[in-house]
Amino acid sequence: MANERLREALLRNGLDLDHVARATGVDPKTVERWITKGRIPYPRHRHTIASMVRETENYLWPDAVATERKAEIAESEVVKVYPHRNNIPADLWDRLLNDATEHIEVLSLAALFLVERPTFAKELRTKAENGTRVRLLFGDPTAREAARRSEEEQLGKGTVAARIRNALAFVRPLAEVPGIEVRLHKTTLYNSVFRFDDEMIVNTHVYGFPGAHAPALHLRRLSAGDLFETYSESLETVWAGAKRATF
The missing domain is CATH 3.30.870.10 (Endonuclease Chain A)
Known part of the structure; x- marks a missing residue:
């Protein structure tokens, strides 16, 4: 399932696949899968992207953080x-x-x-x-x-x-x-x-x-x-x- 929140956040900030790929150190195709297939990036990549688009990780990837961790x-x-x-x-x-x-x-x-x-x-x-x-x-x-x-x-x-x-x-x-x-x-x-x-x-x-x-x-x-x-x-x-x- 596509991650429409991530797609919209990137568009709103004028960022494309290459921008995110350079910032996270991954291949643009990996970034594309994060968007089109809803793949969840590693925590360090989530933090980088969230900072770039000025959103929280929890908003962009609601299921990425365990309930116990959210409470902490x-x-x-x-x-x-x-x-x-x-x-x-x-x-x-x-x-x-x-x-x-x-x-x-x-x-x-x-x-x-x-x-x-x-x-x-x-x-x-x-x-x-x-x-x-x-x-x-x-x-x-x-x-x-x-x-x-x-x-x-x-x-x-x-x-x-x-x-x-x-x-x-x-x-x-x-x-x-x-x-x-x-x-x-x-x-x-x-x-x-x-x-x-x-x-x-x-x-x-x-x-x-x-x-x-x-x-x-x-x-x-x-x-x-x-x-x-x-x-x-x-x-x-x-x-x-x-x-x-x-x-």
């Missing part, structure tokens, strides 16, 4: 666990934002703690102008899900919707900046996800607690890992079903 790698993807999101040092958020050059993605309801930072909008604008892809996903303030979250967190009626509108006011100047997209979703959000290239903060949602008081994971993407990729795919799913924000 997942543990290594966790940089640190914070008992509450508000325990995350401010300088970590600064570093993640400053270091990102390819992807900045936010999936949340409001994320006011982040967007209300005095320099946040300016930093995102500068990042986009330098080629970083910025995608911001906020909850739809008119959706039932926003009202339900106010109830679940034992807040006043309409509190979450008001927070979302405040967040949108902060990012409104970015709506027409090339490279920045803002969308609204109506999902029941189980986690807020903040991605900065190959690092990520996942803020779990706990019934009855506001996000600031819920645990958070600091993850770092590993080539053969599955944990980072799981949250990234979740973000992609929400993004696909969200609508463009209108200001």
